[in-house]
Amino acid sequence: MREFATGITVLTxxxxxxxxxxxxxxxxxxxDPPLVMCCVSRTxxxxxxxxxxxxxxxxxxxxxxxxxxxxFADRRRPRGPAQFNGVDWRPGPHTGAPLLDGASAxxxxxxxxAHEGGDHTIFVGEVLAAGASPGEGPLLFxxxxxxxxxxxxxxxxx
Numbered sequence: 001m002r003e004f005a006t007g008i009t010v011l012t013x014x015x016x017x018x019x020x021x022x023x024x025x026x027x028x029x030x031x032d033p034p035l036v037m038c039c040v041s042r043t044x045x046x047x048x049x050x051x052x053x054x055x056x057x058x059x060x061x062x063x064x065x066x067x068x069x070x071x072f073a074d075r076r077r078p079r080g081p082a083q084f085n086g087v088d089w090r091p092g093p094h095t096g097a098p099l100l101d102g103a104s105a106x107x108x109x110x111x112x113x114a115h116e117g118g119d120h121t122i123f124v125g126e127v128l129a130a131g132a133s134p135g136e137g138p139l140l141f142x143x144x145x146x147x148x149x150x151x152x153x154x155x156x157x158x
Contacts, residue, residue, distance in 0.1 A: 002142070002143050002144050004142075005147070006024040006026075006140065006142075007061075007138050007139070007141075008022065008061045008065075008069045008139045008141055008146070009024070009026045009038070009058050009059060009061065010022055010023070010058070010069070010100055010103075011023050011026075011038055011040070011046055011050075011056050011057070011058055012056065012057045012058075012097045012098040012099075013050060013052075013053040013055070013056055013057075013095075014091060014092070014095060014096035014098060016080070016081070017049055018081040018084060018097075018098065019045055019046055019049040019080070019083070021040070021046040021073075022069045022072040023038055023046075024141045025038060025039035026038045033126060033127075035124055035127065036058065036109060036124070036125050036127060037122055037123060037124045037125070038058070038122075038123050039120045039121070039122050039123070040120060041119060041120050042121055043119075045079070047121060050123055051111075053095075053097075053111075054110065054111045055095040055097065055108070055125075055128075056109050056111070056125060057092045057098065057099055057106065057107065058106065058107045058109065059103035059106050060103055060104045060138070061100075061103060061104065061139040062103060062104040062136060062137065062138065063136040063137045063139050063148040063149070064102070064135070064139075065100075065102060066139060066146045068087070068102075071087070087100065088100070088101035088102065092106075092108040093108070094108045094110075094128040094129055095108045095128070102135075103133075104132060104133065104138060105130065105131065105134075106131055106132075107125075107127050107130040108127070108130070109126060109127055109128060112125060136148075
């Protein structure tokens with residue numbers, strides 16, 4: 001799967017059990033109704049956080065947010081709400097889950113369904129709200145590393 005380029009997101013839940021996790025197993029499922037899905041290992045802290053909260057938020061990271069992706073992938077970061085100290089964010093208006101400042105896009109989701117998928121759970125979220133503030137393009141993961149999309153000729157956005 002290292003040959004399949006993916007976007008990078010940070011999944012979050014709010015409240016006392018606030019948690020964040022870098023994820024690239026995320027995609028749109030349906031436009032009507034608006035549904036998305038993310039896949040989370042059943043051994044991950046995020047798995048129990050989504051299961052307990054019954055909602056999650058998604059921040060789609062931009063090209064300049066590699067350090068944010070690395071931070072939320074680091075298992076040594078603090079647990080609970082303390083992991084958001086020093087990170088610029090705002091609470092989602094529907095779920096209270098952290099929405100990361102500077103993200104290219106964000107979504108707030110209500111957990112609509114969950115399916116077993118090997119050692120992961122496929123969480124399906126009904127989109128409650130979404131927004132975008134496109135910047136320099138997406139942060140991608142490909143070939144085992146973070147990548148950026150090269151600017152189109154003439155500086156036009158791809």
